[in-house]
Amino acid sequence: MAQSYSAAELYEWIENGASHIYLDVRNEEDHSRFAVEGPHNIEMRNIPYFDFIEAPEQASSHLDPESSVRVICAKEGSAQFVAEVLESLGFIDVSWLEKGIISWGNLLIPKRIPSPDNYQLWQFNRPGKASCSYGLIHADEMMVFDPSRNIGFYSDFATQRDLTITHVFDTHLQADYISGGPNLAKISQAEYIVHEGDFSGSDIEFRPIVDGERIQFNNSSGPDILCTHSPGHTPGSTTFVIDERFMISGDTVFIVSVGRPDLGRKVVEWAKELYRTLKTRICTLPENLIVLPGHYTDWDLESTDDYLILNDFGTVKRMNEDIYEIDDEDQFVEYIIENMREQPEVYDEIRKVNAGFIDPDEDEQDIMDLGKNECAASHMVS
Ligand SMILES: [Fe+2]
Numbered sequence: 001m002a003q004s005y006s007a008a009e010l011y012e013w014i015e016n017g018a019s020h021i022y023l024d025v026r027n028e029e030d031h032s033r034f035a036v037e038g039p040h041n042i043e044m045r046n047i048p049y050f051d052f053i054e055a056p057e058q059a060s061s062h063l064d065p066e067s068s069v070r071v072i073c074a075k076e077g078s079a080q081f082v083a084e085v086l087e088s089l090g091f092i093d094v095s096w097l098e099k100g101i102i103s104w105g106n107l108l109i110p111k112r113i114p115s116p117d118n119y120q121l122w123q124f125n126r127p128g129k130a131s132c133s134y135g136l137i138h139a140d141e142m143m144v145f146d147p148s149r150n151i152g153f154y155s156d157f158a159t160q161r162d163l164t165i166t167h168v169f170d171t172h173l174q175a176d177y178i179s180g181g182p183n184l185a186k187i188s189q190a191e192y193i194v195h196e197g198d199f200s201g202s203d204i205e206f207r208p209i210v211d212g213e214r215i216q217f218n219n220s221s222g223p224d225i226l227c228t229h230s231p232g233h234t235p236g237s238t239t240f241v242i243d244e245r246f247m248i249s250g251d252t253v254f255i256v257s258v259g260r261p262d263l264g265r266k267v268v269e270w271a272k273e274l275y276r277t278l279k280t281r282i283c284t285l286p287e288n289l290i291v292l293p294g295h296y297t298d299w300d301l302e303s304t305d306d307y308l309i310l311n312d313f314g315t316v317k318r319m320n321e322d323i324y325e326i327d328d329e330d331q332f333v334e335y336i337i338e339n340m341r342e343q344p345e346v347y348d349e350i351r352k353v354n355a356g357f358i359d360p361d362e363d364e365q366d367i368m369d370l371g372k373n374e375c376a377a378s379h380m381v382s
Pocket residue numbers: 172173174175176233251259375
């Protein structure tokens with residue numbers, strides 16, 4: 001009987017450069033829309049499940065029976081079936097992904113960010129979405145920033161460490177993934193803290209951010225969080241500066257590129273807003289701040305040797321001179337327009353979920369929430 005493996009093991013193999021062949025048996029369209037990717041290139045094959053039903057020997061003839069094959073499908077049944085077919089044909093090392101591609105899409109990898117001894121900062125990388133959320137821990141309290149909808153992960157993380165989640169922040173109204181913020185705040189009896197530029201008129205209960213306010217842990221010691229309104233990607237986008245050392249930049253500043261201001265379909269207006277934000281609110285921040293972004297697009301350029309997505313702000317500016325050196329608002333708008341791409345249709349629906357206007361069932365949310373983000377203004381680096 002072929003064994004199963006978890007999404008967490010799958011990530012570990014990719015991070016460690018294991019020499020498996022990954023066999024995606026979903027149809028070509030689903031595979032091209034969203035496939036497993038990680039910090040290193042992997043040997044990925046896409047041979048649809050039906051090929052293994054119709055002509056198993058022919059379908060498997062593209063694979064080496066001596067190699068280790070890790071099968072992936074939508075839910076798990078087809079991968080298990082194909083793994084068993086391969087075993088029956090003499091393949092010696094075959095296993096299948098538990099709970100399918102959705103478990104990969106929801107996977108969060110916790111990595112500790114080096115910080116002063118009196119607090120802990122964690123990056124929760126979601127490789128399936130190329131997005132990052134964060135946890136800040138002081139004494140027995142935890143703050144969470146930009147949680148994804150896999151809220152069980154954050155509450156388990158806190159429970160295992162005897163922590164209480166006291167504050168939940170969203171840097172903005174997300175368009176590319178369903179936020180876990182409101183539900184995580186609710187089950188933790190924590191405050192949900194967001195800017196009303198994005199949330200006024202929504203059906204979500206929240207504490208509005210005041211620009212320039214400093215938020216502290218309930219025990220009022222430990223690092224404070226300076227809230228800096230940084231509109232552009234969205235009207236309510238906010239950057240959180242922790243302990244004057246770290247910048248949780250949401251989709252305003254990425255390690256490569258900046259957050260695209262065209263998702264709200266007010267490209268000129270929001271691009272101008274972003275230009276002003278970058279010039280007057282972001283570039284005035286110290287260069288030694290460590291940028292902790294909401295997304296990434298390229299592991300090679302954006303991750304450290306320890307697979308953390310971060311860099312100091314000075315380096316980030318140098319990596320993106322083509323953006324930061326633009327000194328004219330109209331030229332900046334032009335740059336944004338030149339780099340504009342279509343946004344996935346589902347983004348409008350995701351925004352409605354995140355504003356509390358619609359509440360699709362879990363299966364529907366799983367499907368809406370699958371797929372990589374499209375949040376960066378460009379993929380170019382100077
Ligand atoms: Fe975003």
